[in-house]
Amino acid sequence: MILVVGGSRWSGRALLPALEGRPLRTLVSSEYDAVRYRDQGIEAVTGDVLEGRGLDSAMRGVRTLVYLDHVMERAGDPVANELESVQNALIAARGAGVERVIFLGNVAAAEEAQARQLVAQWAAELAVRQSELAWVVLRTSMVVGGTATPFEALRRSVDRLPVVPLFRWRRTEVEPVAVSDVLEAIKIAIDDDEMAERSFDVCGADRVHVADVVRGWGTAAGRKRVYLPMPGWGDRFGEQLAWTAARLPRRQTRLALETLRERQVCVDPSRRFPLPHRPSGYHAALAEAAG
Numbered sequence: 001m002i003l004v005v006g007g008s009r010w011s012g013r014a015l016l017p018a019l020e021g022r023p024l025r026t027l028v029s030s031e032y033d034a035v036r037y038r039d040q041g042i043e044a045v046t047g048d049v050l051e052g053r054g055l056d057s058a059m060r061g062v063r064t065l066v067y068l069d070h071v072m073e074r075a076g077d078p079v080a081n082e083l084e085s086v087q088n089a090l091i092a093a094r095g096a097g098v099e100r101v102i103f104l105g106n107v108a109a110a111e112e113a114q115a116r117q118l119v120a121q122w123a124a125e126l127a128v129r130q131s132e133l134a135w136v137v138l139r140t141s142m143v144v145g146g147t148a149t150p151f152e153a154l155r156r157s158v159d160r161l162p163v164v165p166l167f168r169w170r171r172t173e174v175e176p177v178a179v180s181d182v183l184e185a186i187k188i189a190i191d192d193d194e195m196a197e198r199s200f201d202v203c204g205a206d207r208v209h210v211a212d213v214v215r216g217w218g219t220a221a222g223r224k225r226v227y228l229p230m231p232g233w234g235d236r237f238g239e240q241l242a243w244t245a246a247r248l249p250r251r252q253t254r255l256a257l258e259t260l261r262e263r264q265v266c267v268d269p270s271r272r273f274p275l276p277h278r279p280s281g282y283h284a285a286l287a288e289a290a291g
Helices: 010-018 031-039 055-059 078-096 116-129 150-160 179-191 210-220 235-244 250-261 282-290
Strands: 002-005 024-028 043-046 064-067 100-106 134-140 163-166 198-202 226-229
Touching: 002 010, 002 055, 010 024, 010 179, 024 031, 024 055, 031 043, 055 078, 064 078, 064 179, 078 100, 078 116, 100 116, 100 179, 116 134, 116 250, 134 179, 150 163, 150 210, 150 250, 163 210, 179 198, 179 282, 210 226, 210 282, 235 250
Parallel strands: 002 024, 002 064, 024 043, 064 100, 100 134, 134 198, 163 226
Antiparallel strands: none
């Protein structure tokens, strides 16, 4: 049995259909999501990782735990919340006899990172490595697609603003990765027991600046926009813009945009995830997202 913790997240909604045909269960945050998954033939348990609710029921009979549930939208300190959530899941997993855990993080997650979301994911990653379970950590660059991600905030800004501000993060280097490549890496990690105790970078084939990401979406979507370089990081402006123009949650989007301060690239080629094909470049990832 495979348990996907985070079926209510964009990553869970994308992954679960891709795992069709396997014994599956997911932990979701709402009964609405649970009913939707049950209608698809997927077992679903309603719970909350931060509160520890529903975890014992969800873990019964599970061999592999796929942890996708980052809790950046919750009130309080994001690092403390993230660490408590993953520890609750790992304690329940050990108690239920779960053998393996696959954790989805960020390639820029580090103790010295400026972005709180990245520090939180670094703390959670360390907890996974120290869990006494067989673990695999998959660290992605900017994911092109999904929701509640830095890319989604940038995409909606381009879609809805005639003048798009490009703050200091416009010079940050990233290796944008397609959702399909992330999903394939997770599926391979689930099946390959020899990957245990290893951390991999899941990044795209192209290294670009965030400004290129923004302009690339404008071109792909056929948007004629003016791109205006601005001083500073624009955290508060981006948070307000997320609410008024992009209709995204303020706190969650601000934390996501903070991650654009950090270079998100694979610095060691030996750490790249061994996909059976060359990962998609940025334009291919854009075409996938647009489709």
